[in-house]
Amino acid sequence: MTATAGPRPARRPGLARRVLDANLPYQLLAFAVFAGVWEVYAREWGGLLIPSFTETVEATAELLGSAELWRAMWVSNQALVLGFGIAVLAGVPAGILLGRFRLAERLADVYLNILLVTPMAAIIPLLVMSVGFGLASRVILVTIFSIVMIVVNSRTGVRQVDPALIEMARSFGASERQVWTRVLLPGALPAIMTGIRLGLGRAVTGMVIVELLMVSTALGGLILEYRGLFKAPLLYGTIVIILAEALLLISAARWCERKLTRWAGSA
Template sequence: MNLPYQLLTFAVLATCWELYADVRGGLLLPGFAETVRATAGLLGEAELWRALYVSNQALVLGFALAVVVGVPLGTALGRFRLLERYADVHLNILLVTPMAALIPLLVMSVGVGTVSRVVLVALFSVVMVIVNSRAGVRQVDPALIEMARSFGAGERTVWARILLPAALPAVMTGVRLGLGRAVTGMVLVELLMVSDGIGGLILTYRGLLKAPQLYGTIAVILAEALLLGAAAHWAERRLTRWTRPNPSRTRTARSQR
């Protein structure tokens, strides 16, 4: 439904970009068509795919670590108020701390390598996962839990039948938002700490004043982020289908009235 409008918006932006580059552009601002040609050329070069492989190693490991740590911790914070009292201040620190400021600390503590990159990517994304997982558990109606307790349900049953199913939409939203933050962390750590992967490629093209290749590399990063976001959104819709109304049942109910 929205595809024609999205294509129209993209066409308008591309036209404005091309016109602005013709009027004000130069060595450092290529036109849209030139950027598209440079991007197509980059896709045929092994250097780009090597950079993507190196960068995505940190992305996959760091994001997996964020999910493995963030989902259990967030749901536990939403369920147990005493635990939240001890952890809330640390979570707030992570929420307000500029992650770029942690890069020197990571370099001094774990060195320059894969470990520090994975840790920074995890720190970028784990906050979104924790906060949304906690909110998902908190929004569960306490009356449902009390009703389950009155029928003899134990803590394990409450988690399996009430808390986790009800919190799943918020958890998946946190995973999707955390994935976007993980891509940001992946690029930032390579720009500021390790001149390798996609970040190193950006720095190389910037130093050589190869603006079309620079913009093309950024376009590849944006395309990867969009594809990952679309995959996460698809997974979210598949796992939480029961939260959306069934159109056929809605029409049947309306016809019966």
């Protein structure tokens, strides 16, 4: 009798197939179409206020080589780093406690709802009257912008942990500390990281809004200056740089999320 051959190993897809399955070619194609439409529209109907794509690219390169932009980035990112850091340090524990203890949620739920529905621009006059125009007011607004997402997602992460896992841990003699470290926190980590990523995007938004509406300084001051002088390429270039920074920060947060919650994808 002849021995039957075992299962053949799966063939590795070819280069062309791997390229088609990747997202990068489609993203580059969409960007090329967007840039082409922008260029044609700006040249035909844009006028003074809408620069072409090539003019925006040239202005962006010019800004990246200027000391004025980097000084503005330094001032703006001080409020971003401090405000977002406070939001994470305060929002994650607060969300976990609200998700674990019903009484704490009943006491704080109304304030979370207020922060969710209140237009943040309406808070700016209150901050100006309370703490002035300095760094403190900008940090507070960035914190308020981002902390709600972090608290809500952290609370949701704790709520999503299966109660049967907690009961099983207790039946095996786990202490309250072990329930927190072995069950609750690992189970809530994916939602917590999602909240941090969403809060980071909101923090960048708050950083720009406070400089546009409260004090004309740093990146917000550059936007207002270029708008007032009708320097459309430099205005668009500043916005492109802000968007690029936000995308880089969110990509870094997404990378950290994948590394810390690698087990979640296979669970």
